[in-house]
Each structure stands twice: as structure tokens, then as C-alpha cells.
Amino acid sequence: MKNLLDNLYKNQSIIYKSFLLAFSVFLIVYFFPTGGQFKYEIIKSKPWQYENLYAPFDFAILKSNEEISAEKSKIIETHIPYFNYDVNTGKEVKSSWQNQLNTSQDSLLINNLAISEFISGTIDEVYENGIRIKDESVNNYTIVFLIKDKVVNEVLYKDILTQEDLKPFLNLKINESDLLSIRNDLLEVFFEVFKVNVEYDKALNKNQIQSKFDQISYTRGRVSKGSKIIAKGETIEGEKLRMLRSLKNEYESQSLESSAFVVVVTGYTFLVLLSLLMLLLFIRQYRPDIYDNNNKITFIFFNILFLVFLTLLIMRLDTDYIYVVPLCILPLTLKAFFDARLGLFTHVITVLILGLVVPNSFEYMFLQIIAGIVTILTVSELYKRANLFISVVQITLVYIFAYFAFNMIKEASIAEINYNNFIYFLLSGVGLLFVQPLIYAYEKVFGLVSDLSLLELSDTNSKLLKELSNVAPGTFHHSLNVANLAEAAANEIGANSLLIRVGALYHDIGKMKSPIYFTENQTTSVSPHDELSPTESAEVIIGHRLEGIEIAKRRNLPDRIIDFIRTHHGTSTVYYFYAKQKEEEDGEVAIDDFRYPGPIPFSKETAILMMCDAVEAASKSLKEPNTQLIDDFVEKIINKQIEEDQFINANITFKEIQSIKKILKAKLNNIYHLRIEYPD
Template sequence: MKKFLDNLYKNQSLVYKGFLFILTTALVVYLFPKGGKFKYDFHKGKLWQYETLYAPFDFAIHKTDEEIKQNKDEIESNHLDYFKFDVGIRDLVYEGYKERFNSYFTAEDYSESDRKYLRSNGQELLNRIYEKGVVQNTEQYKGDVLVNVVRGNQEQTILYGSLVKINQLDRVITGFLTERKLQAHGERLKSLYFDIIQPNVFFDEALTKMTLERELAKVTTTRGGVDKGKRIIAKGEVVEGEKYTMLYSLQREYQSKLWNENNYNWILLGYIILVGLTLLMLLLFLKKYRPDVFINNNKVTFIFFNVLVMIFLTTTVVKFNSHYVYVVPMCIMPLILKAFFDPRLGLFTHVLTVLILGFIVPNSFEYVFLQTIAGIVTIQTISELHKRANLFISVGQITLVYIIAYFAFYVIHEGNFNNMDWVNFGLFILNGLATLAAFPLIYIYEKLFSLVSDVSLLELSDTNAKLLKELSDKAPGTFHHSLQVANLAEAAANEIGANSMLVRVGALYHDIGKMNNPAYFTENQTTSVNPHNELSAEESARIIIAHVIEGIEMAKKNNIPDRVIDFIRTHHGTSLVYYFYREASNLDENIDKADYQYPGPIPFSKETAILMMADSVEAASKSLKNPTSTMINSFVEKIVSKQIDEGQFLNANITFKEIEQIKKVLKRKLTNIYHLRIEYPE
């Protein structure tokens, strides 16, 4: 048991990766839609490349989305609006007529017989007006439009034109008076009617909506069926028309029948194997080609997290409406991974994620092709992300590639572009706009996963940053030395294809520990008084060596990223403080060499190795008196060769060829610094 626990402790990093692998696989499979995968891959407009297919069972033919939409459009266009007839308002108008008639036609002005005659005619006119009903004038309805009018529990279909509109009352009243030869009494009758008549037919929006929804719900999603054994499509035939509809219907029926209790476990096992294999390829790639990333659990977690987020977003959109699948900004992932790692890792992870999504998206071949091409374009176009304009330019190029590739697929499928849905191009534009979210996401990921991008490095390289400002105030000589080293190291990194921005920032911060005791370092001594004269060689060496540890502590307090702190740790490696070691050994041959040696570690990347060379060469160059090109060549060779002999670059993954290139750059830059000319033979 103890041995098992010891092995578990020693391999805890691998155990964590195994747990992460299993958890990610389980979550991805859980996100997959609950349905089997149709065993035939077909696309509209392309040839059927399999053997002749016969119906394996009876199934219904599903209508296409266009057919269902057409059915619903027909129902909506033929559906009649509903109006409610309010009997109570009509009765109130009749009561008002009886009450106000005598006030308009008084006994002083009219005889009893005339009043009786006018009252009966006026009543008849009211009956004629309210026979169909009075409605507020509505311009959206024409006179020949049929509408349903509901009176109590009765429903009647009439022409909208048969209803009396409020703005037509004058014409209706005038026509009736002319018919009955009552024009002489027209003014008083009109005043009476305009005073009492009110609309009593109103549009019933709730009833109209309810009846329309009831009719739409009756629309079936199938039409007819296919009997078992019937030929669906022969080998070599084009997948189009009714053949495409039958294949689409068979696919839906097959998937719904496949995913049942009997097959559930087997299908689930198949998904687990395929997803597991894909994620395993990602782990193996990291182990073989990116060992520095593989050993860092934080970075592996970050990569798997991005894969999971992309799959979650895509599956969510597919479940909601697969038509919007291209709105998901898949290119954010290679863009972010390139910002934190390298292009090859970003593209490899992107392609594997797209392959997994091929199981769940419609038209999987088209989707995989489009997203792979877009990922390649992302990797090739995105550079120097800290320059904001570059992101906008790259997103524009990615969107353009999406549109061009989608247009090509549509032409292949349909044979023309007459009926192309241009809304789809809007989806790609939305995709591009969503991809711009990569910039704030990079900042969020930096904080969550303690990673460093070029954007952060650019901020750290600002000489007005807190630590660098403090360094320039307290140790101006060291600050100037750091600037010189940064220029040398950046040029060398560019020469061999290393991360020049990272090297520059590392160089700017590598000596911040000297701020605690600036006077003990020669570059900051402005007088002839040297404080080391009052100390023993061992004490002086201890102060010099301490600037590494103090620099690390200072950087951590100020939240400087670990990748930058690595340069502080390694810029002297395990070398000796040679001046004080030689001074002490002249006095006593039995001194402990470890007391004069930096604690290390030695450089473990190309970037940290470059800084060690640039730092040593720049510092030593200050001791040259009347330097010449020959002298510079000689002392650069001597310093770098000594570092190689001491084994300082054994862990740095740097080749002799690259070291030679770095030496050439250092020689050239120093020659330029000292404004030397090439020495010609006499």
C-alpha cells in the first residue's frame, strides 16, 4: 500500500492529466445530442456513392422546412380576422335616440304627426346602420376582405365593406334622407346621429391569434410514406428532389429508432471511444512535440477548457437552431492558443475540436471543411496581436474566407445561386464580430490561468511601469544596462526565431534585484569610492549573488508573471562571481567554491539562454578600453565559449548553429554601439 501511495505521489501530474482526460471525454459525450448517427453521408446535389438503397422499414416522408413554411404561410394568408359585435353599445345608441329626439325636434317647431313620421324614419335608419354593425375606420382592410364577426355564440363571415365606417356616416345618412325626401330635416338628423352613434364592432386580437395558432398546430410534418423494400436511390444517382427528401426522412427515422434503451449503451460506448481517441491524440501531441506544455498541468487544463467551451457553445446552438451554427466563433480558439503558445498547437487543437463537432452538426463535411480552412487562415494571418489593427484585419480575412467557401458549397449543391439565402452571409459577419471578443478573453484567461500573452508583455515593457520606473530612479546605471541588454537580446531572438518580445521583457527586469543595494554594482558607482573595499570577498560575493533572490521576491510582490521571473532566476545560471572568487582563492586555496556560485537554475529555454549570453557580453564590454572589432570578436567568443564549457546551455534546447548566429548578432550590435569601422589590412 505504501509503495502504491509513493508511486501515486510521484506520478500525481500524470494522474491529474488522466482525470482531466476522463472528465473532458465524459462532458463532451454528455453534451452530444441524444440520437444515433446515420451510416450514410449524403449531400444535396452530389452523387450517391453507395450501393442501391432500399427502405429497411416503413417510414413517413418528412416535409422539408420550406414545405412546412409554405403550408403555414398559406394558412396565415387565408386566415380570417375576428371582430366582436357588441350588442350592448347598439342598445345604448337606441336608448340615446329615444331620449334626445325630442330635444332636436321640439313641439314648437314640428307638429305631432311630423315628429312621429321623422321618429319612425330615424329609427329605420338606425336599424339600417346597425344591421351589420359600425366599425372604426381601419386602412389595413379593403372592402372585399372577408372577416368573421362574432355575436354572442354565433359566428358570421361577412365582407368588411358591409360594415359601416364612422367616416362614412355622412354619406349613408345623406343617401337615406335623399331616398325619403327628408333633405329639409337633414341638418338636425345628422347632428342627432353624430351625437349618439358609436362603433360596436371591434377587432378581437386575442381570438384571431388563438384561432390562427390552432390552425398552424394542425400542420403536419409528414406527407405520405415509404413502404419497406421500396427503392429509395440507386448507386450513381444525384441526390436531389424526392430522393433527397426520402433520404432525409430515413435519416431522421433511423436516428430516432436507433437511440433507444437497447442500443443506448452501445452508441454511448462508440461516442466515448471516438471522443477519447481524439483527446488522446491531443495529449500525445503535447507530450511529443510540446513537452514544456505537457508537464504544466495549468496549461493542459487551459487547452482542454477551451476545447470544452467551443463544443458546449456549438452543441447549445445546434439544439436551439442548427441554422445558426456558423455564428459560433470557432476561430477564437486557434487565435487564443496562438497568443499563449504557438501556431502549430493552436491549429492542431482547432482541427481536433472541429472533427469532434463533425458528429453533431448538419452537413458535417461542409462544416469541417469551412472551419478547418478558417482555422488555417486564422493561424496564418494573426500576428503581433498587441497591435489592435492586426486583429481587425485578420477577422475581416477570416469572414471573407467563410463567405467565399460557403458560396462555393451552395453553388455545388444547388447548381446556381438564384435562390440563395443571403441571411447566411450575415451569420458569417456576426461570427467575425464575435471573434473580436478574443481580445478581452485573452486578458480574462491571463488572470484565471496565470498565463502571459504578447499583449501583457507589451504592457510590461513600458519603461514607465512601476518596477522599471523605480529601477531607473534607484539604479540608473543598471537600468541603462538592462536597456542595452534588451536591445541585444531582442535582435538575437529575431535572428533565430525565438520569442523576441518575451526576451526583451525578461532583459528589462532581470536585474531589478540590484535596487536594494545599487552602490555595490559598478554600473551605479559614480565616484571613486567602492563599498566592496570595506568588505571581505565572501561578503561581497554574497551581496552580488543576493540580487537574484531579491529580484525574484520583488517580482512576485509586484505580480510579475512567472515566465518573466524565469529570466531573473536563470540569467547567471550556476556561474561563479569570478572576480571575488579569484580574489579569495589568492588568499586561501581551500575556500568553498559554492559560496561564490549563483544558485541557478541554468537556462531552460532558448530565450533564457539568449539573455545569459547578452547580459554577460554587454556587462563585459564595459571593461574594454579602446575596443576594436577584433577585440569584440575575441571577447564575445571567449565569454560564450566559457558558458558552453560550464554546461550552462544543456537544458536550453538551443543548437550550436543558433549559438553561432547569436554570437554574430552580438558582435555586430556591439560594433555598432561603439561606432567602430571594419579594420582593413594595411
């Protein structure tokens, strides 16, 4: 039992990765669509490259989207609209119009029955078909259905007067009467009492149109089982194209039998497993530091699952919208946290997985892989908003250009290209702009560090660095010098210069606890070490590393920065106090009491910092520096670190170390070069 637990503990990383791989494969395959798959590629206007194809079963030939749209448009154009006639409004106006008149209007009717009858008759005539609000969308000369008291009447639309039609209609009626002298008074009466009582019935018209849509036949004929659909070498166009697309649709809409379902799911499982396994092997071979970190592996798999699920969700809504998904956010994110090569490889693997289920898989994979390559090539310094915006514009244009060129071949006609996808590409580009808040969220959830955070940390006006400059100004100046040296060395060998600059700025923050014990902060010739034994002095000096780690954790500095604090002295010794102790005791001294606890540097960046820190600190002891002295000094410091095996865990080569030496020599020569004496 103990051996089993020991083996589980030793292999916990492998066990976790195996579980993560299996769980990811299960989730992806579980949400994959499992309908039938059409095994042939249909390319319009190209010869059929396969053997003669015969109908495996009876199926209907589907109408094209254009034909369906044309039928719907015709239904809308020929639809006779329904209008509701409010009977109560007409009755109310007829019965109460006299009660609404003012005193001057009332005087018209006194002892004048003709005027009263004229007004009543005109009201009857107007409300024969009612009054409506003017609507430019309906032709005035079309027939409409007027629903009056639950009875549908067919009337000319122009016979239903609008408020604008009333005045010319009333003028005409007055002209035909003997009441021209009181025209204005009559018009005033009419406009006072008339009310709109006819309105367009939106709900009824919508239902009527929809019911006609439901009666549309989406097929145009059938193909019998055994009928030849297309022969090898025939061009895929016209009726042949319609039959092939109809057969493909029939395959994909069919539910699989239980035995076939198991076979399909097993096939999906093998392919998805193979794809994700290739990703893991790639990371293990070329990014071992990432492979050994389960948190980073989880982060990569989470991003893959997130984009696969988002694409599958969009497919369930409508497959036409798959290009809305900003798939290039994956290489963008991984490049921000890791590197371009891993970002592109992961993007390609994700596209291959989605290519198993998306329609027009070759077109989809071609566009997404091209866009992913452009993403990696164009996006640099993601923390600059202008760079991100320019890159998004370039990615969107490449999407549009590649899609347009691809469909020129596929459709053999510019007119038949689906231009709606251009809008989807633009929406996808807008989605890519959300990569910065997404990166911020990932940093908080997964504890990773991107260039955006490093840029913030590199600001010397930050609270912690301000405190360092006030409490330990000499250490702050030393850190700035080390940062400049390390950044130049990192640029020379292609390391992460921004990361190493930030690491250099914070590597000695532990000296804030007891700044006076470090020579760069001492302003007089009196040293507090004079009152301590060499062992106690060494303990204080070595302790700044642990103090720095504690301060960094309290201030929530990322682990990648704390790594520089941990490793910048490796397992080297505080040789000055070790030699002093030997001198005092005149015998053997335990060197481990004067040795930093490590760990030693484990990356190019931490190794560079160790070299630059040692060289910069020791260079202060040079009395009369010259080129030869500086060259020998740099060689001595770094060669000693090599002899003490400080770099055996770092992926840095001797050639790169030689390049770093050259940079340090050049920089120190620039710092310590002698100026000519100016005459008094």
C-alpha cells in the same frame, strides 16, 4: 505502502493527465446525441455510390421545408380574421349622446324632433357593424368574423367603418336628408359622440392560425418495408432525394435499444479518446514544455470542452444554427497563449470530434478547417484591434465564399442555397471579436500570459519601471540596452521577441533594494563594497535575484516574466569577488559561496537574455573598443557560458547561438563605433 505513495508522487503528472483525458472523454460522450445514425452520405444531384438501397422498415416521406412554408403562407393568406364588437360602447353612445352636447349644440334640438331622430338613426346605422381603427394589413373587401355579444357574424370588412370613413359616410347621409344647412353643426355632434368599439382579436386569431398549422400533414405518402428506394448509379434528385432524406430523418429520430445504445456509446468513446490522445501525443512530441505543465494542458482541454458543449447546446436548440458558434475562437486563443501550430492542430481535433454528430459532417468539417487555417494565417499581433477586426472580416468572407462554392456543387442550383447561413457566419464573426475579453479572463483564471499583457508590461511608463528608473537609473538604462539587444537576437532566430523584451526590462528589478552596490548606479569613485568583505559583497550581488523575485510577486508580475529574473545568471559565479577572496586568503575558497543558485535557462528566450545581460554588462569595462576587441569579447563571454553548461536545458542550438553572437557583435560595434573628430 511507502513505495506506492512514492510512485504516486513521482507519476502524479501522468496520473493527472490520464484523469483529465478520461474525464473529458466522459463529458463529451455523455452530452453527445445518441440517436440512430444514417450511414450513407446524401449529395444532391450526384450519383448514388452505394449498393441498391431497400427500405429497412415502413416510413413516411416528409415534405420539404419549402412545401411546409408554402402551406403555412396559404393558411395565413386565406385566414378570415376575427374582430371583437363591444356592445356596451354602442349602447352607451345611443343612450347618452344628448348628454354630451354643449349649449350651442343643444339649441339645434329644441323643438326639432326631425334632427333628433336623424342623429339617433345615423348612430344606429353606424353601430350596426361598429367603428374600428384603420388597419392597412387587411383588405377592405375581405370577409371578416365580427363577434357581437358572443355571436359570430360574417360581415364585409369595408362595412365596419373606420374613423377616416366616418366623414364621407356622414356627408352622404346628410346629403340624402333635408338638413344640408346645418351640415357642420351635425358633423360636430357626430364626431363628439362617436367612439371606436371594434378591435382585432390578436389572441383568438393567433390560436386559430396555430390550430390550422397543427393540422398540416408533414408527410406525403409512405414507403413500405422492402421497397427499393434507389439503385446504384441513380442520380439523387426529386422523389429519390425526398425518400432518402426521410429515411435519414427516421433513423436519427429513433431511440436506440439498450444493446445498440451501449455499442454506439462505446464507439463514440473510442473515437473521442483517440482524438484527444492524438492531441496529447502531439503536445508531448512537439511542445514538451507545455506537456510538462498541467495547468496549460488543463487550459487547452477546457477550451475544447467549452466549444464542444456550446456547439452541442446550439444543436439541441436548432441544428440550423451550428454556424453561429465562433469555433475559430479556439485557434485564436491558443495562438495568443502558445503558438499557431498548436492552435491549428487543436482546432482540427475539435472539428473532428464535432464531425461525429453534426449534420452534413463533411461540409461542416471542410468549412471549419478552412476557416481555422485562415485564422492562423491572418491573425498576427492580436493586441492591435485593427488587426483583429481585419482578420475577423477575412475569416467571415472565407466562410461565406467556401459555403457558397460547396453548396453550388451540393445543390446544383444557386436558388436553392440556404442564404440564412450567411447571417449565421456574420454572427459568428461578431462572436470572434470577444476573444480579447476572453483572453483577459483566461489570464486571470489560469495564470497565463498573452501578447496583450506583454504589451502592457513593455510600457516603460508603467509604475514599476518608473520606480526603477528613479531609484536605480543606471540599472534601468542597462535593462533598456539589454532589451534592445535581446529583441534583435530573438528576431534573428525566431524566438518570442515581445516576451524576451519584457523579461529584459524587469530582470534586474531586485537591484532597487540596494542600488548603490551596483556599479551602473554609482556616481563617484567610492564604492560601498570597499567596506565589505568579498563574501559579503558577493552575497549582496547574488541577493538581487531573490529580491527581484519577491518584488515581482508583490507587484503581480506573471510567472513567465519572473522566470527571466530567476534564470538570468543561471549558476554562474560572481568571479570578481571570488578572485578577490582568493587573493586575500591566499588559498582555497569555497566557490559555491560566490555562485548564483540558479536555475539555469530552460528556453530560447531565457538563454538569450543570459547572453545579452552578460555581454552588455561586461562591455562597460572595454577601454578602447574596436571591431576585433568586441568580437573576441563576445566570443569569450558566451563560450564561457557554454563551457559552464548554462544552456543544456534550453532548446537552443549551436547554430542559433552563432547567430546571436553575430547580432551582438554588430549591435555593440554600432554602439561603440568611433566618431570622427570635428575641427574646432
